[in-house]
Amino acid sequence: MTRPAPATAAAGTGTGPPPAARRVRRSLAPYAYVAPFFTLFAAFGLFPLLYTAFVSLHRVELQTPGVMEWRGLDNYTALFSDSYFWTALRNTFTIGVLSTVPQLAMALGLAHLLNRRLRARTFFRTAVLLPYATSVAAATLVFAQLFGRDFGIVNQLLALAGIGPVDWQTGTVASQLAVSSIVVWRWTGYNALIYLAGMQSIPSELYEAAELDGASGWRQFVHVTLPGLRPTIVFTTVVSTIGATQLFGEPLLFEGSVSGGISHQYQTLGLYLYEQGWGFFHLGRAAAIAWVMFLLILILVGANAFLVRSRSRKEAVR
Amino acid sequence: MPTARAAATTGIRAGTPTALARGVALRLGAVALAGALLTACGSGAQPEDAAAGAGAKVTVTVDLFGSFGYKEAGLYAEYEKLHPGVTVKQTDTEDEQDYWKSLQTRLAGGGGLADVQGIEVGRIAAVTQQQADRFEDLNAYGAGALRSSFADAKWSAATTKDGKVLGLGTDVGPEAMCYRRDLFEKAGLPTGREELAAQWSTWEGYLELGRRYRDHAPDKSAWLDSVGSLYAVMTGQEKERYYDAAGALVYETNPAVRTAWNTSVRAAQDGLSAKLDQWSAPWNQAFAAGSFATLPCPAWMLGYIKGQAGDAGAGKWDVAALPGGAGNWGGSYLAVPRAAKHKKEAYALIQWLTAPEQQARLFEKQGSFPSSTGAIAKVADVKDSYFSDAPTGRIFGDAAKAAPVQVLGAADKTIADQITNALSEVERKGTASDKAWENARKGVRNATG
Numbered sequence: 001m002t003r004p005a006p007a008t009a010a011a012g013t014g015t016g017p018p019p020a021a022r023r024v025r026r027s028l029a030p031y032a033y034v035a036p037f038f039t040l041f042a043a044f045g046l047f048p049l050l051y052t053a054f055v056s057l058h059r060v061e062l063q064t065p066g067v068m069e070w071r072g073l074d075n076y077t078a079l080f081s082d083s084y085f086w087t088a089l090r091n092t093f094t095i096g097v098l099s100t101v102p103q104l105a106m107a108l109g110l111a112h113l114l115n116r117r118l119r120a121r122t123f124f125r126t127a128v129l130l131p132y133a134t135s136v137a138a139a140t141l142v143f144a145q146l147f148g149r150d151f152g153i154v155n156q157l158l159a160l161a162g163i164g165p166v167d168w169q170t171g172t173v174a175s176q177l178a179v180s181s182i183v184v185w186r187w188t189g190y191n192a193l194i195y196l197a198g199m200q201s202i203p204s205e206l207y208e209a210a211e212l213d214g215a216s217g218w219r220q221f222v223h224v225t226l227p228g229l230r231p232t233i234v235f236t237t238v239v240s241t242i243g244a245t246q247l248f249g250e251p252l253l254f255e256g257s258v259s260g261g262i263s264h265q266y267q268t269l270g271l272y273l274y275e276q277g278w279g280f281f282h283l284g285r286a287a288a289i290a291w292v293m294f295l296l297i298l299i300l301v302g303a304n305a306f307l308v309r310s311r312s313r314k315e316a317v318r
Numbered sequence: 319m320p321t322a323r324a325a326a327t328t329g330i331r332a333g334t335p336t337a338l339a340r341g342v343a344l345r346l347g348a349v350a351l352a353g354a355l356l357t358a359c360g361s362g363a364q365p366e367d368a369a370a371g372a373g374a375k376v377t378v379t380v381d382l383f384g385s386f387g388y389k390e391a392g393l394y395a396e397y398e399k400l401h402p403g404v405t406v407k408q409t410d411t412e413d414e415q416d417y418w419k420s421l422q423t424r425l426a427g428g429g430g431l432a433d434v435q436g437i438e439v440g441r442i443a444a445v446t447q448q449q450a451d452r453f454e455d456l457n458a459y460g461a462g463a464l465r466s467s468f469a470d471a472k473w474s475a476a477t478t479k480d481g482k483v484l485g486l487g488t489d490v491g492p493e494a495m496c497y498r499r500d501l502f503e504k505a506g507l508p509t510g511r512e513e514l515a516a517q518w519s520t521w522e523g524y525l526e527l528g529r530r531y532r533d534h535a536p537d538k539s540a541w542l543d544s545v546g547s548l549y550a551v552m553t554g555q556e557k558e559r560y561y562d563a564a565g566a567l568v569y570e571t572n573p574a575v576r577t578a579w580n581t582s583v584r585a586a587q588d589g590l591s592a593k594l595d596q597w598s599a600p601w602n603q604a605f606a607a608g609s610f611a612t613l614p615c616p617a618w619m620l621g622y623i624k625g626q627a628g629d630a631g632a633g634k635w636d637v638a639a640l641p642g643g644a645g646n647w648g649g650s651y652l653a654v655p656r657a658a659k660h661k662k663e664a665y666a667l668i669q670w671l672t673a674p675e676q677q678a679r680l681f682e683k684q685g686s687f688p689s690s691t692g693a694i695a696k697v698a699d700v701k702d703s704y705f706s707d708a709p710t711g712r713i714f715g716d717a718a719k720a721a722p723v724q725v726l727g728a729a730d731k732t733i734a735d736q737i738t739n740a741l742s743e744v745e746r747k748g749t750a751s752d753k754a755w756e757n758a759r760k761g762v763r764n765a766t767g
Contacts (some may be wrong), residue, residue: 063448065426084764148600149593150538150609169595170746255598256413262742263749263757278419280732280765 049294056287063281075288085289087264088272095176095251095268096244099183104236106188108229111195112221125196128189136249140182144254147178169255172265179266182250187243191236198232199225234308238301245297246270269293378663380408381432383417386488386650387621387684393676397667404663413597414438415735425452431655433664437485439475439649440731445485446478447728454654455482459665467674471723472689476651485651486672489686491616492717493551493645495524496623499706500634501611505534511638511708521552521581524641528590531611540592543610545582545745546738547596551614552578553734554721555645560734561727567766569733570759579737579755586745593746602626614640616647617714620685624704637708644720649689687714694718729766736761 056075058068079085114125131139146153147168155165168178202225210220226233248270251260258279260267267275269289277286380388388394394406409432411417418441424430437445445453461483465473472487495518499509507527508514518524528541535541542548553559556574561567569575585591592610594601604610605626613619615637623635652668654661670676674692681688681697688694700711740758743749749757 062422062426063444082764083760145599148603150600151603151607167746255595256416258415258419259739259761262739262746278423279415281422 052287052290055284056291058284060283060287061281062277062283065283071284075285076292078285079288079292084264084267084272085269088260088267088269091176091260091264091266092245092247092268092270095180095183095247095266096241098176098180099187099247100237100240100244102180103184103188104191104233104240106184107191107236108195108233110188110192111199112225114192114196115199125193128192130189131186132190134186136186137253139186140250140253143178143182143185147254169261170263170265172263175254175261175266179247179250179254182254183244183247187240191240194236195229195232198229202228234304238304241300241304242297245293245300248274269296375403375405376660376663377405377407378434378660378667379432380406380434380436380667381410381417381421382408382436383411383414383438384618385410385621385625385684386436387680387686388671390621390625391680391683393671393680397670400670401666404667406667414731418731425449425655425657428657431657433654433658433660434668435653435655436488437651437653438731439491439651439726440734442475442485442651443726443730444728445653446476450478450482450484452656453484454656454658454661454665455484456486456654456665457481457483459662459669461486461665461669464669467690467692469689469691469694469718472649475726476653485653486668487689488650488652488672489618489677489680490689490718490721491554491618491646491648492687492714492721493554493614493616493640493647494637494713494717495612495640496615496619496635496637496705497612498608498610498634499636501536501539501608502531504536505531505611507531507534509636511636515639518638518641521642525581525585525588525590528585528612529588532588532590535611536608539608540610541590541612542585543592543601543604543613544594544596545586545591545741547614548585548591549578549582549738549741550647550734551616551640551645552581552642554616554647554724555640555643556724557722558725560730561725563725565727567727567729569737569762575737579741580751582741583744583751583754586741591745593742595742606630614647616649617681617685617687617710618648620702620705620710624685632704633706635704636706637702637710637713639713640717644717644722646718646721646724649687681711685710687718732765733762736765 055068057070057072059071059075060068110128114121114128118124145151147155149155149165149167149169152168154168158164158166166174168174206224206228207220210224215223247268251266251268251271252258252274254266255261258271258275260271260275264272270293273286273289273293276282276289382388389408394408397406398404411420417436418438421431421435464486468487469490472490473483476485476487477483495514497514502509507530508517514527518527531541553575556572556578558568558572559575560569560572562572592604594604594609605623606628613623615623620637623631627635652672654664654668658664672690674688674690674696677686677688677690677693678696680686681693682700685702688697694715697711698715700709701707702710737758739761740749740754743754743757744751
């Protein structure tokens with residue numbers, strides 16, 4: 001596949017291709033190599049993105065997808081006065097914080113433990129990745145059972161401690177905690193392994209030096225491990241933020257409700273998009289929400305990058 | 319989310335050589351998995367197509383929701399015996415809301431449709447008004463001759479203005495009240511169906527009995543499964559609900575909707591409900607646990623109760639006439655989408671399934687009440703041993719005769735779903751009635767606007 005075309009090869013017999021042709025070929029080759037990826041990306045990434053933008057400017061119903069009625073930016077302006085949209089935005093943020101912060105903190109602790117000399121180290125390292133290998137659907141359905149109001153094991157355990165049954169589906173805080181716990185369970189091990197990889201690239205001399213200076217284990221963690229892990233932490237934060245913004249499967253399957261509970265109490269943006277598009281069949285509005293989410297993620301990632309850059313610049317000055 | 323995390327794999331690469339190797343391995347694994355899935359799909363599709371080409375064997379696919387009970391009643395097996403070479407394959411989604419979403423997506427995409435699709439009566443107006451071009455006009459297959467054998471209202475609801483017949487009626491949903499004899503006994507309530515029917519001849523009487531039950535009930539057992547089901551049967555007793563006869567949206571001002579709402583709110587505030595969400599997993603579990611003593615039941619619910627309560631529930635349940643008069647909740651149609659692969663065979667199957675003999679048998683075994691007039695006459699004397707030998711043929715037959723012919727609208731189900739959600743807020747969170755009603759209106763505007 002990577003051999004040069006026979007015609008060019010024949011033309012160059014004996015003397016070899018003229019330098020100019022060779023230069024052209026060499027400069028074109030990289031493009032040819034990346035072309036397959038970008039063809040696929042154009043078909044399955046770029047085109048849907050642009051077509052979604054096109055759809056978001058129309059009134060389109062799933063039941064009659066052929067009929068498109070121009071609405072301009074009305075779908076977007078309607079979102080600003082749509083209280084369900086703001087609820088979903090707020091829920092996405094709170095569930096995002098409730099799931100990302102404990103997830104990354106626990107992953108960091110877990111990685112620190114796994115980084116020590118342990119018996120059966122490989123076993124533990126593999127074990128923490130297992131939740132990641134479970135499907136969202138399976139994990140969520142099991143968690144929904146655990147968090148059942150009448151027959152759930154969580155409430156049974158709470159009852160042992162004398163705490164009355166919690167309605168994990170109906171309460172705003174309770175339901176968001178329950179949904180977040182699924183995310184935390186699934187992704188903690190995954191992040192722990194990424195942190196572990198980062199920790200292993202920190203030179204051991206730094207720890208030896210710290211030990212000579214009489215630094216305790218905790219101080220070593222704070223002053224050697226954490227700074228060394230900075231790029232890794234930034235990376236996991238960015239990825240988790242994107243993941244949290246797109247959160248969908250867990251809240252959808254938690255009760256099987258597209259409205260994210262009876263009062264939309266745990267409806268995320270992704271779920272609201274789905275409710276508009278596939279619950280109410282308003283594809284135009286759903287497309288507008290999709291684009292708002294896209295822009296939101298761009299802003300979040302941009303802000304993240306900006307913060308990181310300004311911090312490293314400050315440190316460089318120091 | 320998976321896409322974002324996949325990008326992370328490439329991210330590790332910047333780290334160490336071992337991480338690079340791991341990244342590559344992960345990606346290779348993903349490719350292998352995708353390949354395996356593709357081949358799995360491919361091999362699944364091929365033999366069937368080949369067989370259809372030979373003309374010897376046909377697999378007719380049927381996609382349904384809830385519990386139609388054809389398989390349970392052995393009707394597919396019998397059809398396959400009568401028609402050698404035909405195999406019937408059924409898929410089933412428990413919750414009609416999920417089913418409808420997936421059906422609409424497939425109709426819009428034009429692929430993945432079964433040869434026979436079930437349609438709930440709350441959706442049939444949407445189909446005849448908006449999607450007539452997506453389904454076969456069954457007149458082309460000779461359905462016209464069947465008209466006289468179906469109840470008039472059932473037939474006309476699936477007929478478009480220009481006379482296309484888009485579905486054949488399966489069952490109707492005459493309503494009654496199912497109750498647990500054993501739990502009633504424990505709470506010191508009468509258990510005779512005639513006596514109960516007299517005591518709860520009005521909804522007021524039903525709530526009064528409920529309060530008595532609440533005060534003497536066994537632990538963890540409520541009078542009613544959810545106020546949503548109470549609301550649903552009550553609106554089933556009305557001719558006009560969300561639309562008037564002229565097709566205008568009137569749910570906000572319709573006193574009938576308001577009465578059903580108020581009664582449901584009172585049931586919630588009096589603590590009569592087990593606060594369950596119908597069709598959810600906890601609701602299913604509650605059948606076996608005896609979490610509720612009464613369940614407003616359209617005829618098709620009998621099959622569902624049998625399925626969920628199982629053999630242990632046999633003889634514990636009974637059926638009495640519904641408080642407040644006769645009504646209808648649900649009932650369905652079978653339709654053949656334009657995009658179906660085996661239309662002729664599909665029509666032959668639905669004609670057979672909806673014929674009087676099969677409808678009558680389905681009622682005897684599963685409880686789905688026939689929409690075919692011939693079948694209704696046949697089942698008048700049926701008793702159901704599971705339900706303490708209740709004369710279900712007579713109870714549901716009377717209800718079917720007296721039930722009003724309802725005005726159907728395209729957004730019936732959507733509106734009902736939003737109102738039921740708001741009622742759950744009253745029931746489970748103690749939201750004030752007015753606030754919840756406001757939420758329901760807001761939800762309906764958001765859904766239909």
